[in-house]
Amino acid sequence: MTTAQVVIIEDEKAIADTLIHTLEIDGFAVQWFATAGEGLEYIKNNMPALVILDVGLPDVNGFELCKQIREFSAVPIIFLTARNDEIDRVVGLEIGADDYVTKPFSPREVLARVKLRIRHSEAASKVSISSEQASGLYAENFDYHFQNQALALTALEFKLLDKLISHPRQVFSREQLLLSAQNHQDAIYARNVDSHIKAIRNKLRAVSAPECIHTKRGFGYYYEST
Template identity: 70%
Template sequence: MSCIQVVIIEDEKAIADTLIHTLEMDGFKVAWFSTAGAGLEHLKAISTDLLILDIGLPDANGFELCKQIREFSSLPIIFLTARNDEIDRVVGLEIGGDDYVTKPFSPREMLARVKLRLKPHRVSAPLLDSFQSKPVLYSENYDYYYAKQSLGLTALEFKVLDKLVSQPRQVFSREQLLSSAELCQESMYARNIDSHIKAIRNKLRTAGTDELIHTKRGFGYFYEPV
């Protein structure tokens, strides 16, 4: 399960935290977004295996977002909503949803539904390659690829880049990146992250891009999708 990528688009942090804990405890990798715009951008850039999608989002209707996603992806989508009207369930399924869960829900039931929907849909390559003109960065088998070219990351480099990519535009300190790589966070080691970032940038440059990892002076580093 450790390579399976699940995205949650849900604006209620308490619900998202419950889902993240449940899925990560079972070995899934999870990315959470509180708005439709941020979630859609991530889905266009990063290979994803399943989406849990709230219908009532602050910046868009989940049904409309589903329609946009279906223009480029067939990944399983589980709708999550506080409404239990039959018409909502029918509409959700007709526009391309695979399942429908109402709040409040049992975390164990949600986990079972996720596993059920993943069975016929195990994807690992980027879903946009067939139509998107720009190359994308995506992960597969503990490495990252750009324009279908392996970066050849070490285990530590993969963990660092994976942390940055998990939350685009979020600035991470050296200490946070060390923690993600499961390394000592003492100050004497913190600067070692700089050399690993340099190595990652060199490998991205070799693959054809050097515009993805940025420095926030005095704070740390962040990932900016092209």
């Protein structure tokens, strides 16, 4: 069984050491980087199971680094920061983070969140064979592909599309889709589902994939291959 690898990008050594010890005791392989540049380079050349990312890095703001990672990967990202303002949590989740932990924190709580996000990510990467064969879409490395072309989905886009594909012809409301993506700010984000679906449709069209996400007016969205 392959050991899941967690990348920590955090400039405070004492905090990093605490997380490394907690994660390694539980069987995770850990790579630690003190700067955004080093961490980004490593992630580009490897496939970690999850990234723990500090917002206040010395070279690049963590929010900006998250956006750079999302350009090529849907790896789960947990923000770790001293900031506790609601706007920071909203911004972090909007740009593609999967979770948000504020300092001071319990290492065991971070461990529990890491396990949860990795389990959900692994489950989301599995797609039913029948749906895959019918549409020509397939999931690989937390992104969907059509005729060997990656859609370059964000983490949230991937989770939304995967939920729809995994349950063909089942109509999901906006709230159900957000809950399936484990976005715990669903009351705030429900009104934004339409824009995420629009972005997914545009990315499908960009690779000439068939129209497969349909709107059930007044109810929500469903997947059906054409």
